[in-house]
Amino acid sequence: MRLIKNLLKSALKSIAKNKTRSLLTSLGIIIGVSAVIIMVSIGQGASAQIEEQISALGENLIIVFPGSAATGGVKLGAGTYVRFTLEDVKKLKEEGTLFNGVSAIVRTGGQIIGGGNNWATSVLGVSTDYTKIREWPIKEGEFFTDRDVVGKRKVAVLGKTVADELFPNENPVGERVRIRNIPFTVIGVLSEKGQSPRGTDEDDVILTPYTTALYRLKGGRYIDMILVSAVSKDQITQAQEEIRTLLRESHRLHLWQDDDFRIRTQTEIIERATETSKVLTLLLGAIAAVSLIVGGIGIMNIMLVSVTERTREIGIRLSVGARSGDILIQFLSEATVLSLTGGIIGILLSIGVAFLINRFTSLSALINPGIVLLSFLFSGGIGVFFGFYPARKAANLNPIDALRYE
Amino acid sequence: MAYVIKMDSITKIYQMGEVKVHALRGIDFKVNEGEFVSIMGPSGSGKSTLMNLLGCLDTPSSGEYFLEGINVNSLNKKQLADIRNHKIGFVFQGFNLLPRTSALENVELPLIYDRRGRIKNPRKAALEALDKVGIADRGHHQPNQLSGGEQQRVAIARALVNNPAIILADEPTGNIDTLTSVDVMTVFQKLNNEGITIILVTHERDIASYARRIVKIRDGKVRKEIIEENPRDAKKDLEELKKGQAFEEEIQ
Ligand SMILES: Nc1ncnc2c1ncn2[C@@H]1O[C@H](COP(=O)(O)OP(=O)(O)OP(=O)(O)O)[C@@H](O)[C@H]1O
Ligand SMILES: [Mg+2]
Numbered sequence: 001m002r003l004i005k006n007l008l009k010s011a012l013k014s015i016a017k018n019k020t021r022s023l024l025t026s027l028g029i030i031i032g033v034s035a036v037i038i039m040v041s042i043g044q045g046a047s048a049q050i051e052e053q054i055s056a057l058g059e060n061l062i063i064v065f066p067g068s069a070a071t072g073g074v075k076l077g078a079g080t081y082v083r084f085t086l087e088d089v090k091k092l093k094e095e096g097t098l099f100n101g102v103s104a105i106v107r108t109g110g111q112i113i114g115g116g117n118n119w120a121t122s123v124l125g126v127s128t129d130y131t132k133i134r135e136w137p138i139k140e141g142e143f144f145t146d147r148d149v150v151g152k153r154k155v156a157v158l159g160k161t162v163a164d165e166l167f168p169n170e171n172p173v174g175e176r177v178r179i180r181n182i183p184f185t186v187i188g189v190l191s192e193k194g195q196s197p198r199g200t201d202e203d204d205v206i207l208t209p210y211t212t213a214l215y216r217l218k219g220g221r222y223i224d225m226i227l228v229s230a231v232s233k234d235q236i237t238q239a240q241e242e243i244r245t246l247l248r249e250s251h252r253l254h255l256w257q258d259d260d261f262r263i264r265t266q267t268e269i270i271e272r273a274t275e276t277s278k279v280l281t282l283l284l285g286a287i288a289a290v291s292l293i294v295g296g297i298g299i300m301n302i303m304l305v306s307v308t309e310r311t312r313e314i315g316i317r318l319s320v321g322a323r324s325g326d327i328l329i330q331f332l333s334e335a336t337v338l339s340l341t342g343g344i345i346g347i348l349l350s351i352g353v354a355f356l357i358n359r360f361t362s363l364s365a366l367i368n369p370g371i372v373l374l375s376f377l378f379s380g381g382i383g384v385f386f387g388f389y390p391a392r393k394a395a396n397l398n399p400i401d402a403l404r405y406e
Numbered sequence: 407m408a409y410v411i412k413m414d415s416i417t418k419i420y421q422m423g424e425v426k427v428h429a430l431r432g433i434d435f436k437v438n439e440g441e442f443v444s445i446m447g448p449s450g451s452g453k454s455t456l457m458n459l460l461g462c463l464d465t466p467s468s469g470e471y472f473l474e475g476i477n478v479n480s481l482n483k484k485q486l487a488d489i490r491n492h493k494i495g496f497v498f499q500g501f502n503l504l505p506r507t508s509a510l511e512n513v514e515l516p517l518i519y520d521r522r523g524r525i526k527n528p529r530k531a532a533l534e535a536l537d538k539v540g541i542a543d544r545g546h547h548q549p550n551q552l553s554g555g556e557q558q559r560v561a562i563a564r565a566l567v568n569n570p571a572i573i574l575a576d577e578p579t580g581n582i583d584t585l586t587s588v589d590v591m592t593v594f595q596k597l598n599n600e601g602i603t604i605i606l607v608t609h610e611r612d613i614a615s616y617a618r619r620i621v622k623i624r625d626g627k628v629r630k631e632i633i634e635e636n637p638r639d640a641k642k643d644l645e646e647l648k649k650g651q652a653f654e655e656e657i658q
Contacts, residue, residue, distance in 0.1 A: 002528075006518040017506065316502050319463055320516040320564065321491020323484050399490075400464040403502065 007326060011334035014306070015341070025302040026342030028295025029382065033346025033375045034353065035288035040371045041354050043281030045364035050270050050277075060100065060230040061133065064243060065262045066222075083222030084261070086211075089127070091250045092228065098239040100229040101129030106213040107224045112206065114166040114177030114186070121162050123179060123206045125213025131190075133229040141173035141188030149209040152216060156184040160192045160203035177206075182216060184208065236265055292378070295342065296386035303335050303390035314394050315402030328395035335387020336380055343379030347372055408475065410572060410603050411437040411460065416469035417626075418455050429455040431626035432469070437605065439571075442598045442637070444614035445607045447623040453607045456623070457576045460605065461496045462486045474571065491519050495565025497575035501557045503549040509536065509560045510545040516568045525568075535563040539593050555586035562593055572603045579613055585647050591616045591640035616640055 015022045066083050089104045106125030144155050163172050172186045193202040230239035240263050354365035418430040429452045458464040471478045503512045513532040525531045536542045539559040579587035598604050614620045618637050622630040
């Protein structure tokens, strides 16, 4: 124990004696460790952001778009249906077994007048399931019912932003608004949702029954897309399959015909996004790892110089009874302390840089204690690995040759 | 009486490329416990080579070497290291102190590598050793802040700190003046009186005669042994030298 303590002490002392050299030697490790931590932190920050966005949209969400996946004009010509109809929605709603909710989406928009104010916003025609699918509760009043849908009633639920713009000082429930000059009754206000993944304000919206939107605002027959939420995350694949079967039936597609719709899940959309960031993280991580190895070689180099410089010292130690193993441990611990010091400085540096990134850029860097510990241990490992060859060279010296060394 | 050291026809051949240098050509050498032996001989006669073999710093080309009855040739590297640590104190001509390291830490060095754990307080033991050689007050000086004689004393303190059975000194007075040399010899005589076996290499007949036995070697062989009936007393000589010096200064 005393022996180890003393060997460590002499290792520390020799590092302290050559401060500038030690710092320059550790520079490779410092840069390597901080690069690894920053890269991984940015990567994890990005995936955390993306994950947050998924849960904001609803984890089990499936979006069905009209139109063929194969965008060849010929194929499109073969299909009769390029939009969804009320029947499609009805079929999914009535015959689906794996769905928690189904909602048609009819998109429109326009100038809204209410409470003496004027506001341009988007109007979404949706089904009664919409709030459930989006996990978006009502804050005041209530949401419309199936009766409102069937009756194509002119009722509206306002997003928070719209409510604030039109009725800044009063409760809008029960008030009237005019959407493109058609009077609607406000029956509810949604709770605040915040920004969408694309950065738009989700609360800047008015919801009406999709039938109302379709017949009174748009004058068309077609539904823009359908939102479905699966009963659970594990059932998403089966739910997709069910949607496909039901829609193909509804569209009376023959076996040889391609789907005339596209099914997308949140996970797919997210996966595509994370895939890119993963590849990038991996690439940058690899570069960082290479710089760690270069740092290790730097340590090996300086340790070889140190062993040569201190050959006489090694001879003296051997002559008073140091075993080869003692010399090995001394130089090995010197290399390890050198790289661990580099590792610690690198960790501190990366924490500082992560702070600056979070403060001054739109990126988010999420420092994970695991990766900090890992890179600390890894830098120690590099010291042991790259210090071993010089240390063994020192340990294998013959006492009398080492003493005679000029 | 058992021999502390017993060498039988030891040879040492250095290979210098094509050329073979026969540094030792069959040395027979015995030392009793508690002896004080001087080794003399011309330059290149193999004195240092012999000392390095005695100190287990090097291995002979042939022949047998018994240290306290143990055949040194049969020991592995680890055991040799432990012998250097436990049984032998080596004093080099060039001091061989660790630079930028205090005298105390230099003296402590052998204790660091002693796994027997006999000495509980290395710092105290080092101080005692420095006190024995008369420079306890220089413990915190680094080698470059010490005179040659003081450095040699630190080296002797380091050699004796672990209570070795034998002290080997290769020209310990080669780099210091006469007065200091005699001063250093008082230390060796004191240690010898305490029972430590001492083997000392020197060029100077005056220094050699502080020992009871003088061994002369030439061309790698022991040529002559002289027994000093009345070895000189370093302490007395030192007093006289100092008196003489004081007298000289007075005249000037
Ligand atoms: N490492 C070596 N390689 C080759 N030859 C050597 C080596 N060391 C010593 N020698 C040779 O061995 C012989 C004996 O050398 P050694 O150093 O033992 O002499 P010495 O008696 O100590 O001389 P000095 O009084 O000058 O110190 C010399 O001829 C020397 O040249
Ligand atoms: Mg010599």
